Amino acid sequence: MNWSFHNPVKWIAPLAAALVACLPTLAAAQSAPPVKPEWCRALPRPEYKTLERVPVSDPWFEVYQVVPRVFAVYEPHQAEETISYLIVGQKQALLFDTGMGISDIRKVTARLTHLPIIVLNSHTHNDHVGDNWQFETVYGMDTDFTRANAKGSRQDAQDELGPGMICGDLPKGFDSRSYTTRPWKISRFLHDHDRIDLGGRTLEVLSTPGHTPDAICLLDRAHGLLFTGDTYYPVPIWLYRPETNLDDYVASVKRLAALAPQLKLVLGEHNVPFAQASVLPRLVTAIETVRAGKVVPEPQEAGKAIYRSDGISFLLRAHALEGK
Ligand SMILES: [Zn+2]
DSSP states (O other), rough: TTTTTTSHHHHHHHHHHHHHHHHHHHHHHHHHOOOOOOOOGGOGGGGGGGSSEEEETTTOOEEEEEEEEEEEOOTTTBBBBBBBEEEEEEEEEEEEETSSSSSSHHHHHHHHSSSSEEOOSSSSHHHHHTGGGSSSEEEEEEEEHHHTTTTTSSSHHHHSSSTTTOSSSOOTOOOOOGGGGGGOOOEEEEEETTTEEOSEEEEEEEEOOSSSOOOOOEEHHHEEEEETTSSSSSSOOOOOOOTOOOOHHHHHHHHHHOOOOOOOOEEEEOOSSOOTHHHHHHHHHHHHHHHHHOOOOOOOOOTTTEEEEEEEEEEETTTTTTTT
16 A cells, blocks of 8 residues: 555545545435345246236235135235235135235225125234234134234234335335234134035135144145145245244144145245145155254344255244254
């Protein structure tokens, strides 16, 4: 660096160049839209090209008919990329989850069917129950966790709007400050093995605790469909929250894997709405491999870690497996 002050031209020129280089950046920072969050750059996800898209007027949602009379209602503008399913029978329809409650899923589903709609949740985390309050008939699992969540909450909802969580525009008129998970009334309590007859289509409730104590899957045996909620979806499966129980989760995924030979399709609730049934036995092997300590964790923020095995990934507390 001894050249710089001895020859002013040599140090003024680079300094001026550096300043000039900075100026457009500063100007751009003031006028440019916020940088796209990393997750949002992966959109649109290519898997959706294979599905029939159903036009809807609310730009917050994208709707796809995955198989006849089964609609995936997808929320691609928020980092959870939550998917709810409208499953239509001949006499009534069932809405398996109501999404974030950021826009109005009731309006969208009313356009997709004129039949009465029963709401049932795959589990009662905030990103799946957001519009429950809008529906008259909401079934719930008979658990304390479900009853507690039905009282509503604010913090989890607010966290969904944090930095980097939104891709594109929030709905017009949406008020971030007042966004909460609103309370809802449970019309009827359900238990493992209960059946819901939609007319020409029967759904069986499978209690699959683990992700939460009230996690369920829905089995449409006649059509070979298994709706897996957050027990399986094709990106890191969240198993880090205090209400998660890993022993229960392993038992639940074993129960699901036993169904695989009868299934045509597995429909999870985040990012992409379909997977092959063969993923279920692989899911058992993957979580058991992880729990056996055979996977090197990838540390994430806030004391979490991703564990990957055979293309399936889990988000756990970084020290969840210690002492095993
Ligand atoms: Zn969840």
